[in-house]
Amino acid sequence: MTDHSPSPRAFSASVPLRGKIAIPGDKSISHRALMLSALAVGTSRVTGLLEGHDVLATAAAMRAMGATIARGDKGEWVIDGVGVGGLLQPREAIEMGNSGTSTRLLMGLVASHPITVTFTGDASLSGRPMGRVIDPLSQMGADISASPGGRLPLMVRGLAPAIPLAYRLPMASAQVKSAVLLAGLNTPGITEVIEPVPTRDHSERMLRGFGADLTVETDTDGTRHIRLRGEAELVPQTIVVPGDPSSAAFFIVAALLVPGSDVLIANVGLNPTRAGLVDVLKAMGGDIELIDARDVGGEPVADLRVRHSHLKGIAVDPAVAPSMIDEYPILFVAAALAEGRTVTTGLDELRVKESDRLAVMATGLAAIGARVEESEDGLIIDGTGGDALAGGATVAGHLDHRICMSFAIAGLVSKAAVTIDDMAPVATSFPNFETLLADLQR
Numbered sequence: 207m208t209d210h211s212p213s214p215r216a217f218s219a220s221v222p223l224r225g226k227i228a229i230p231g232d233k234s235i236s237h238r239a240l241m242l243s244a245l246a247v248g249t250s251r252v253t254g255l256l257e258g259h260d261v262l263a264t265a266a267a268m269r270a271m272g273a274t275i276a277r278g279d280k281g282e283w284v285i286d287g288v289g290v291g292g293l294l295q296p297r298e299a300i301e302m303g304n305s306g307t308s309t310r311l312l313m314g315l316v317a318s319h320p321i322t323v324t325f326t327g328d329a330s331l332s333g334r335p336m337g338r339v340i341d342p343l344s345q346m347g348a349d350i351s352a353s354p355g356g357r358l359p360l361m362v363r364g365l366a367p368a369i370p371l372a373y374r375l376p377m378a379s380a381q382v383k384s385a386v387l388l389a390g391l392n393t394p395g396i397t398e399v400i401e402p403v404p405t406r407d408h409s410e411r412m413l414r415g416f417g418a419d420l421t422v423e424t425d426t427d428g429t430r431h432i433r434l435r436g437e438a439e440l441v442p443q444t445i446v447v448p449g450d451p452s453s454a455a456f457f458i459v460a461a462l463l464v465p466g467s468d469v470l471i472a473n474v475g476l477n478p479t480r481a482g483l484v485d486v487l488k489a490m491g492g493d494i495e496l497i498d499a500r501d502v503g504g505e506p507v508a509d510l511r512v513r514h515s516h517l518k519g520i521a522v523d524p525a526v527a528p529s530m531i532d533e534y535p536i537l538f539v540a541a542a543l544a545e546g547r548t549v550t551t552g553l554d555e556l557r558v559k560e561s562d563r564l565a566v567m568a569t570g571l572a573a574i575g576a577r578v579e580e581s582e583d584g585l586i587i588d589g590t591g592g593d594a595l596a597g598g599a600t601v602a603g604h605l606d607h608r609i610c611m612s613f614a615i616a617g618l619v620s621k622a623a624v625t626i627d628d629m630a631p632v633a634t635s636f637p638n639f640e641t642l643l644a645d646l647q648r
């Protein structure tokens with residue numbers, strides 16, 4: 207979020223949530239659809255694109271580097287690509303707003319093109335570590351000068367041809383994996399990412415869909431070797447973007463927590479590398495039914511029927527973390543109303559998102575009466591067993607959409623209203639969040 211006047215909002219005890227809603231497009235897939243379409247030779251078409259600020263920042267960046275991107279009246283996006291190797295020198299710095307995915311993936315693209323790009327961002331993004339992509343991209347030959355601590359603003363001077371790399375991911379990050387693979391598109395030879403812990407695989411799926419020569423080999427211990435042959439030629443595609451499970455998460459938990467609720471959430475992406483929350487909530491006793499499981503644009507999708515449930519606390523296996531990494535803030539809200547103790551571990555990555563999501567959730571939950579303890583890499587929460595939280599506090603959203611939406615849902619199950627100091631960040635990933643909530647309260 208760039209400079210804006212804050213939009214505080216209060217959320218209070220809700221009537222039962224009922225009815226059917228459709229979730230907007232997946233943010234991760236939307237970013238990749240725009241980037242790969244902009245690199246194909248010819249015209250691609252994308253429907254269901256998430257029209258949130260983060261994705262619009264990606265669209266603006268690809269335009270600044272030469273792609274033609276237009277939205278048709280029926281919500282179909284039409285993209286004329288420049289071809290791999292064809293990105294143009296943008297005239298000015300590229301403003302990435304709040305979006306870590308845009309920044310890190312685009313740094314990868316620029317790294318192997320003969321252009322120099324300065325990336326800027328809002329206060330939240332400017333505090334996030336970029337060293338994790340600077341390291342491999344520098345090894346491929348890009349010259350990157352960053353602000354202290356490897357932060358934005360930073361400048362990437364690409365090298366073409368770049369040097370192919372075999373890179374073992376030091377942390378479970380789909381953004382780092384994707385940055386290296388995208389740099390590999392315009393790099394002659396094989397670029398390899400070695401992934402000890404699987405993360406979301408939308409880049410791999412979509413690169414293959416666009417005709418790239420990409421293979422995945424899995425060792426007996428589960429380590430994945432992703433190999434991409436450059437220089438790639440991408441063929442334009444027609445893409446249907448499924449609904450975002452990370453957005454659906456807020457309404458799944460809301461329906462489980464608000465007594466009397468019975469909600470149908472249509473078109474939810476359930477790629478196994480993203481579906482961890484549904485499994486964890488089911489293990490806690492959540493009544494979540496998958497209806498009409500199908501395939502949309504190469505991604506598994508289903509409608510979810512979710513009914514109010516008595517949740518029980520559990521110890522969440524840290525191995526599932528990458529498959530629900532953005533869903534922990536709302537899981538913590540579910541845990542605050544479950545019966546007994548929920549223990550989460552292995553969540554160091556949550557400290558480097560739009561905010562330090564462990565610290566911010568612990569502080570906010572305590573302020574509205576939850577019993578929560580912060581450890582180095584997780585939260586320990588003793589739930590109410592279904593009773594409403596006290597509420598009655600103002601919580602800081604810290605320019606973090608997921609924090610804002612999590613506390614909005616907490617407000618629905620609190621005795622006194624929960625006020626979020628600024629809901630504006632929600633527009634980065636879920637512009638119609640409040641409209642859909644109102645639809646379910648009618």
Ligand SMILES: O=C(O)C1=C[C@@H](OP(=O)(O)O)[C@@H](O)[C@H](O)C1
Nearest residue numbers: 234307378379380381382531532
């Ligand atoms: O690749 C992606 O689209 C994303 C990867 C994840 O980040 P990390 O790679 O930092 O884990 C996730 O938190 C983010 O919302 C989107």
Ligand SMILES: C=C(OP(=O)(O)O)C(=O)O
Nearest residue numbers: 304305306307308532559
């Ligand atoms: C971490 C997130 O996004 P990004 O890294 O793209 O800012 C998120 O959406 O929760």
